[in-house]
Every structure is written in C-alpha cells, then in structure tokens.
Amino acid sequence: MTQASSATVRTRFAPSPTGYLHLGGARTALYSWAYARHHKGTFVLRIEDTDVERSTPEAVQAILDGMAWLGLDADEGPFYQMQRMDRYREVVGQLLASGHAYHCYSSPEEVEAMREKARAAGLKPRYDGTWRPEPGKVLPPVPADRKPVVRFRNPTEGSTGWNDLIKGPIVFSNTELDDLIIARPDGTPTYNFCVVVDDWDMRITHVLRGDDHVNNTPRQINILRALGAPLPQYGHLPMILGPDGQKLSKRHGAVSVMDYDRQGYLPDAMINYLARLGWSHGDDELFGRAEFVEWFDAQNLSRSAAQWDPQKLNWVNAHYMRQLGDDALGQRVAPRIAARGGDLTQASLPAVVALVKDRAETLEQLADAAMLFFGAPEQPGEELLQQHLTEAARQALADFTRQAEALEWSRENISALIKQVLKAHGLKMPQLAIPLRLAVTGRTQTPSIDAVLEIIGKETVLKRLKQF
Known part of the structure; x- marks a missing residue:
C-alpha cells in the first residue's frame, strides 16, 4: 500500500439516496471516516442523487440519520450532485x-x-x-x-x-x-462521469468503496487522465455475506442501520462490530473509537468477504451495555420502557437495570425484562396456581406476609425472612419462592426473589400479597 501523507488525505462517502443506509454502506462510511481520522485528513459526505426517479428526500434523511446515529461526522458536506449540474x-x-x-x-x-x-x-x-x-x-x-x-x-x-x-x-x-x-440526450450527466468530476473537484485522494465498483474504476481513471486530473488511490471492499454464506439481504433480517437502533443496539457496539467485518488488529475484538482510529489503516483490510454473525453482534452489544453504567444505561432504556406503557415511577430504574442487565443483550431485551417492575403484574393461569399454590404454600405465604409488615425493607432482611419461613414450615426454596413470584409478579421465573421484592417495594409487595 502507498503510505498516505497525513497532510493531504481526503476521503469520501458517496451514497445514492434510493433507500436506507444499509450495513455495507455503513461499513464503507466507517472505513472512509476512520482512514481520514487516522491520517488527520478530511472526510467528505456526498449525496449522489442523480437518479431522480428513485432518489427521495426521505432516503436522504435516512442516510443522514444513520450517519448521525453512528457518530460518523463529516468535515465537509453533505454535497448534492443535483446542485452541481x-x-x-x-x-x-x-x-x-x-x-x-x-x-x-x-x-x-x-x-x-x-x-x-x-x-x-x-x-x-x-x-x-x-x-x-x-x-x-x-x-x-x-x-x-x-x-x-x-x-x-x-x-x-x-x-x-x-x-x-x-x-x-x-x-x-x-x-x-x-x-x-x-x-444523456437531455444533457443530464451519468453516474460514472459525475463521480469523476466530484472526486476531482473535491480533491479526493483515497476512495474506499464496495468491490461492485471495480469495473467502473478503469473507466473513471481514463476520464480523469483525459481531464489532466490527479488520480485517487482506490480500495475495493469485499461484500458482506449473511450467516448462510449468501449476499447479505433483507431475508437475513434487518439490513438498515436504523433498524438496529430500533432493535436496541448501541451505536458504539455497531461501530466496533462493523469495524471487525473485514479489518483486524491482531486478536483484538473489543475496542473504542479512539483505539480504532489510532490502529486503522488499509493494509489490515481483508481481501475476502466478511460474514455477518448476529450472535457475535449481540455479544459485542452486551459488552457495551455493561460498560455504560447503570444510570447511563437506564437513560438509554427509559424511552423503550415508556413505549411499552411502563410506569417509571414504580421503581428505581438504575436498581432495576443493575439487576436485569446481565440477562439482556439489547436495549429491547432490557426493556422487556424491566417491565417486571414497571408494568402491571401478569395474571397467572389456573393451571399454574393449582400446580404451585399448595396448602402448605398458602400457609407459608400468609406467614411471610404477616411478618413482612414489621420488616425493615432490604434484600438482606427479605432473604433472612424467607429462610426463616422455610425453616418454620419445613419447605424447600422453590415451594415458597415460586408462589411468591406468582403472587407479586404473576410469573414463575424472575431474578432472585429477594432482590425483586426489594426493588418492587414493601408497600406494593404487601398490597399484592394481600390481594392474592
């Protein structure tokens, strides 16, 4: 690879606004952005909107939204080809x-x-x-x-x-x-020509793009030479394949970057995962933006196609969620809980996040888990009640409820009371813990019952036990 001069590097991302910002485009944007940042150069955003029939303002906005969500800030632009006729x-x-x-x-x-x-x-x-x-x-x-x-x-x-x-x-x-x-006959220029003029005028020095453009490159080089213009250095990225080895498409699930926002992925996690789809730095799997920019250069880009792995993305996202801290993670998940009809005044959001975050890989999963505390309790079916609510369990529940009235409400004290009631009634943990879960939450499975009861709060717990 020809080493770039840090004073001259100018890269660009030039999407066509005929749809959303897809994952392949996002990776191209990321690499172009990182290359410019690594060499302390300039990253240009250009909207190639000459396909008038298919280009829409909504698609332009989708691209801008995707770039903003990923935090890929352009130094110049967006420039629009239709304004350069x-x-x-x-x-x-x-x-x-x-x-x-x-x-x-x-x-x-x-x-x-x-x-x-x-x-x-x-x-x-x-x-x-x-x-x-x-x-x-x-x-x-x-x-x-x-x-x-x-x-x-x-x-x-x-x-x-x-x-x-x-x-x-x-x-x-x-x-x-x-x-x-x-x-064309009406005088409008074609794609390959507009690209050449734009790269020339915008002094683009390095072009990173998908390898579906390889056949366009000699044509663009010949036009640049005819104009006496300098040639950029070109790098063509292999495609991204789905888990089945076929070209990544809608049948593999979401392919729009903003779909991943809706599904509860963090932008830093998506940046980390996209960076590793065709580039490597030794065995490093998890790294922040600053490290990525410091390490990134074209010689570590792979010549072979990358494979999209949803499980790996989930693992990366779970790591970034845990890195956020409970307060910050709570702020991210709060709108998703509210969208589910959750009442955020019912419990401490950071405490809920701390309890359930290790069971979630996305913000959506975290919001679902948090509804245990912010939603109305589920109504258990008759079959569940008959299975778990034995006469012995009823008596133990009544004893727990009576003694809980005077309890100083903490996880440690709740745990001690549960053990005391179990011993007094000769029961094993599931014989009381499951009826307690059913009575207070309507579910048979929750995180540790003493932690759940502590967060739901003494007043609400006693009210639900008495109604039950």
Whole structure:
C-alpha cells in the first residue's frame, strides 16, 4: 500500500439516496471516516442523487440519520450532485472541445443490435463506435429528429490499471472498455462521469468503496487522465455475506442501520462490530473509537468477504451495555420502557437495570425484562396456581406476609425472612419462592426473589400479597 501523507488525505462517502443506509454502506462510511481520522485528513459526505426517479428526500434523511446515529461526522458536506449540474455540463463541454468526447446519434435499439451482433460473433457486447470520429472516417448523416448522447472517447490501445489498496494490482485491457455515455440526450450527466468530476473537484485522494465498483474504476481513471486530473488511490471492499454464506439481504433480517437502533443496539457496539467485518488488529475484538482510529489503516483490510454473525453482534452489544453504567444505561432504556406503557415511577430504574442487565443483550431485551417492575403484574393461569399454590404454600405465604409488615425493607432482611419461613414450615426454596413470584409478579421465573421484592417495594409487595 502507498503510505498516505497525513497532510493531504481526503476521503469520501458517496451514497445514492434510493433507500436506507444499509450495513455495507455503513461499513464503507466507517472505513472512509476512520482512514481520514487516522491520517488527520478530511472526510467528505456526498449525496449522489442523480437518479431522480428513485432518489427521495426521505432516503436522504435516512442516510443522514444513520450517519448521525453512528457518530460518523463529516468535515465537509453533505454535497448534492443535483446542485452541481452546471459544473458537469461545463466539464462535458471541455471534453468535447479537447476531442476526448463526441456526440453519438445511435438509438438505444441500434446500440442493442450492435451488442447482439457482437454476442453472435462470440465477442464482448458493446457499442461499435459508429459515431466515434477517426482520421479519414466518414460519419453517417445526422438524424434530424434525434438528440445525441455524449460518449467518452476511451483509449483503444494499452491497458488501464491501479494498485488497489485492498486487492493489489488490477489491470483492464482498454479494448474491453467501450465508449461509455457521459451525458444523456437531455444533457443530464451519468453516474460514472459525475463521480469523476466530484472526486476531482473535491480533491479526493483515497476512495474506499464496495468491490461492485471495480469495473467502473478503469473507466473513471481514463476520464480523469483525459481531464489532466490527479488520480485517487482506490480500495475495493469485499461484500458482506449473511450467516448462510449468501449476499447479505433483507431475508437475513434487518439490513438498515436504523433498524438496529430500533432493535436496541448501541451505536458504539455497531461501530466496533462493523469495524471487525473485514479489518483486524491482531486478536483484538473489543475496542473504542479512539483505539480504532489510532490502529486503522488499509493494509489490515481483508481481501475476502466478511460474514455477518448476529450472535457475535449481540455479544459485542452486551459488552457495551455493561460498560455504560447503570444510570447511563437506564437513560438509554427509559424511552423503550415508556413505549411499552411502563410506569417509571414504580421503581428505581438504575436498581432495576443493575439487576436485569446481565440477562439482556439489547436495549429491547432490557426493556422487556424491566417491565417486571414497571408494568402491571401478569395474571397467572389456573393451571399454574393449582400446580404451585399448595396448602402448605398458602400457609407459608400468609406467614411471610404477616411478618413482612414489621420488616425493615432490604434484600438482606427479605432473604433472612424467607429462610426463616422455610425453616418454620419445613419447605424447600422453590415451594415458597415460586408462589411468591406468582403472587407479586404473576410469573414463575424472575431474578432472585429477594432482590425483586426489594426493588418492587414493601408497600406494593404487601398490597399484592394481600390481594392474592
């Protein structure tokens, strides 16, 4: 890899706003952001919104929301391609004037016929250069009723290659690259052309993107050379596969970054997990943003596809949840409890979090567990009551309730009283603990019953026991 100069590094993330910010895009953004931060450079956000039919304001906002949630702050931008149309037309004119582009009047049907003819001859399907000016060549008459496209005059000899930051040397023969369209009949520029002008104007030095762009790169390099523009260094990231080894898609579950916010994942956990999907620093699995930025460089990016592992993500997220501390974690989970109809005045949220956090891997799981304390008690079914509420259990419950009236309410005192009642009635722990759970919470399984009763509070516990 060519070592970057820390004074010159400029990276970019350039999504098309035709949907949400997906995981592959988020990883590309993360690596581009980290590369710029590592080299104390500049990270540019560019919205490639020239696909007018599919680009929507909602999709733009989804991308911005995803970037903000992940904390991937841009130094410049967002820039919008649709606001740069005059600049693109200016550069098209420049290429036409220099002879590096030309007007092509072939209709889409005629171009398709050229491709079919090439296929039939066992050749690569392509435009045959009918309107490409050559010395001594006589061009066809210009159709009166047809607006031309503008094609880039690609070199026909030699090859175009680059030393990919991830994949190593890649070379394309120029004979494989036909004269691509850079402006449509209505004058609007095409994707590959806009990217070139933007990277040039924004002085992008390093382009990290998905390897589905590998075939675009030689075309973009040739246009940059025709413009006399400097070439960025390119690095193409392998795709992310689902747990089944197929390309990650909706069938594997959530693929939008903000879906993971809704499912209760922390942004720092997602950053840590995404960072490891195609990059490594020795055996380190858990690290903060500062460490990641310090360690990140392109030579440790993998050439092989990464595999999405939901269980690993859950493990990472659980670690970050425990790192937060009970007060901070409580603040994160409070809106989710309220959304479930929970009454946050019923118990101490930090105390609840401290008790149940080790059983949860996401904020959603934590909110579900916390509803034991902030929701109404469940109503146990008759079958459960018959199974666990024996006559001996009833007498022990009545004894516990009577003695609890005078108890100084703490986990230690509740535990001591439970043991005392068990001994007095000759029972084992489950014979009282399960009826207590049913009476107070409506459930047969909870965290340790003495801790649960302490948090629910003496007044509420006695009220529920008496009603039961």
